[in-house]
Amino acid sequence: MTQPVSPPRGGTDKTATAGRPPAWRSLAARADVRTLSLLGVLAALIVIGGVTKPDEFLDTRNLQLVLTQASVIGVVTVGMTFVITAGGIDLSVGAIVALASVWATTVATQEYGFGGILFTSVLVGLGCGLVNGVLIAYGGMVPFIATLAMLASARGLALRITGGRTQVVTVDSVLRLGERDAYVLGIPPLVLVFAVVTVIGWLVLNRTTFGRRTVAVGGNPEAARLAGIDVRRQRLYLYLLSGLCCGIAAFLLIVLSGSGQNTNGNLYELDAIAAAIIGGTLLSGGRGTITGSVLGVLIFTTITDIFALNNLPTDAQQIAKGAIIVAAVLVQRRTASTT
Template sequence: MLGATDDGRQPESEPRRRERGNGRQPARNGNGRGFPIDVRLLGLAGVLVVLCLIGYITRPETFLTEENFSTMLRLAAAIGVVSVGMTFVIIAGGIDLSVGSMVALSSVWMTTLATQSFGPVVMVLCALLVGLASGLINGVVIAYGKVVPFITTLAMMASARGLAERLSERRTQVVTETGFSDFFRGNVLGIPVLVWMLAAVFVIGWVVLNRTTFGRRTFAIGGNAEAARLSGINVKLHTALVYGIGGLCCGIAAVMVVARTTSGASTNGLFYELDAIAAVVIGGTLLSGGRGSLIGTLIGVLIFTVLNSIFTQNNLDTDIQNIAKGVIIVAAVLLQHTTSARRKGKPRAPGEVNSSQLSGSKS
């Protein structure tokens, strides 16, 4: 065992000594504490600026207008909140394919005539509880039932969407509670309430992920669930809570979708899982878990929102948008694989997946 130096300090580890000798600061771990200047985040910001320039060049009369920016921010708000929850799940080594269906179920349940009769507060609470309960069900089945996250959330995706169709009888439920619409469709200090909601969720999520024991444990479980268990972390309970956070974010997003469309429908949230995973991956969060950044996720959401606006204003079909998203996701995953292989010094098979995603969380 290494002893202390003459002045009582512990000796430097070899990696830190090498980094200091090379004139580099030790690399920060994946939680991104202290809003560090990250080259990847700067690169993402550069991509966002380039896309805005492309939008201005192709549609100079409409792109850089207050109305268009307000529309883009409103559209980004709901998927942004879902992506915050997805970031927690993926950092913990999981995946959630049911987020879109949970948004649909929450939106339908909160807009039934029975729920609306109790007023806007009950409507919001209903959406939050439905989302939270759905997420916790995912987490409990994965953590305690030891079912693969992919299969569990795929089942929830089908079940929640089916229940939403059953409750709504496949009809759009219009919001008749004027107090709800007046508040959530309004502005505060000239900024839409929905954007304030996204900002609040993002700030709270960042603090929880980077400034609390819960966040540190989330990174630890995603990095190595077995090592986290041996260190005393209740991996099963923590995994269930992480999926609960994802579900709660879906409930919040449902409120935002209903506010924007003034209706609840079983078709709400379609492809939200694709959009959220794309934003998270583009933002630099590893699909294998253990490393990620909410700042990167937020920039990823804005990148896809601006991209969609460019496609829409140039009258490009939605299928082209989906193709572009798929290509971007694959490119981002390949980049992650290459970077990870270089960091570890040995290549990983392109199709290899983190063991925690295949077997569920260990405890």
Template structure:
């Protein structure tokens, strides 16, 4: 018998499965992902169900008008502008922030891109100006919040007041009418692509890009990480401050896109544009399953939330109902969505 290292036969449990044991299956998904998937499915199915109920109500009360092609195009077009804003707001909320300035940024970008000096550069100059103003405002928000550091509520509230004031100063309270034919033509029926308005196409493209960015890129994973636990994200090597800066820049860019879309839709720039957009966008994100505390949310859910609110508005308009009832209905939906979030989370924890 030697006194060197001895070798022992490998444990059967490590080399091969025990007799009669089932064959190994795929690795189990983490519990967190399973919970997220369940909650996402609940909200998506619920919102689709709400849209179906609203469609039934519309078909029953105004069958000739609600189900007409013109009205469906109108619903999608009206949802497009606030929908683009909501995509940006969804990223900010998932990242643990809030943006109360989106409506004011839309107003500022819309009036800046419709000044006489800007319109002299044609549609390209107007688009560039709207995007630049939106991005610039978003960067200011991001710098104040990430490197200030300021509380997102306070920083974006200050931007709301400043942007509205600057928009009023530029317009002097007047409506700036668009005189560029190429821009006005985008709002006409001749610009429709297979019956789809150009603004709806822009909304669809922004939605797809937002979905890919959130679900298929490192940027999206970092956004979820800092929203769920910023300190853990920092310890994991994520540049939390830079990520927050980029989130607010993205929100501002979406506001710039929405501003130009609103100019196309209305044919003018006004300091009152984007009124209450911040509340509508946040509400749509919430009923779509985005947590106000951050760390969870979906682009599809937010888009469905926008469609729910827009359809409700359309139904009340078609039936000549009081706008107060519309606001009550929207508030009830928000409360129901939040209660559903809490109940679903409690059931799966």
């Protein structure tokens, strides 16, 4: 009597997996569907804006304004995406933007011109990121608590520096970046900076060892440690990166508004987290997408513009944003349960 032949020990039965696509293809397919869905939502919003206010919404200047406003929070969101992908959170980004903007626009700083303002804003962002990173990675503090403390401290220091007053920028080379004469082929310089940051962020997250380590730390910190990754150092680098993005965003905000105020960056942390979530970055860590985060920023900015053009109340705008966030989280949970 013929005995059934079992597959070799330690091997795999090729007939059992012949019809199954590799895991990475499944992930890529889900990412494509998510990206197409976000593009569909953005397209629908553009249609709504074009139908409700065709002359105002589709005007070139309005579209340039939408992209410019998205650039500031977009740069912050790129840094936030890295932090969340690694399983962390940063509630202090808005306060860091405010502190960097007011520190970079003091009279003493403006005496050093364009370079002084840019250098100061970036340095302050890096300094705050360093403090967050050290407290979390080496001090053992929970990211929520550490960044919440930074939020309060940075806001307080920004208020102390300004005394509650607006600091007007007088450096012409900085102000000229916000004028139409500085546009490159009709594209504002701030949008170009946002595009460069986005491309670099995508390459770092998807094509470098640093990006792979970030995903590994967010997916399973203990397994990452056993694989030889210095988890604490990686977390420190990530909060430094977030601080750097806040410093760049602060400079863009200075160019956009021509001033520094302690109220700058208000609720940026919520907008950045929300944009990353609806873009497909998991709050629990282990998966992040720069493309999705950027689309999330564009969706929120477009919603804000449509509501403003139609003179709709702010509370309705916030309700709409909240509904989108809830829907995105529910979709994430459903996707995770079927993985």
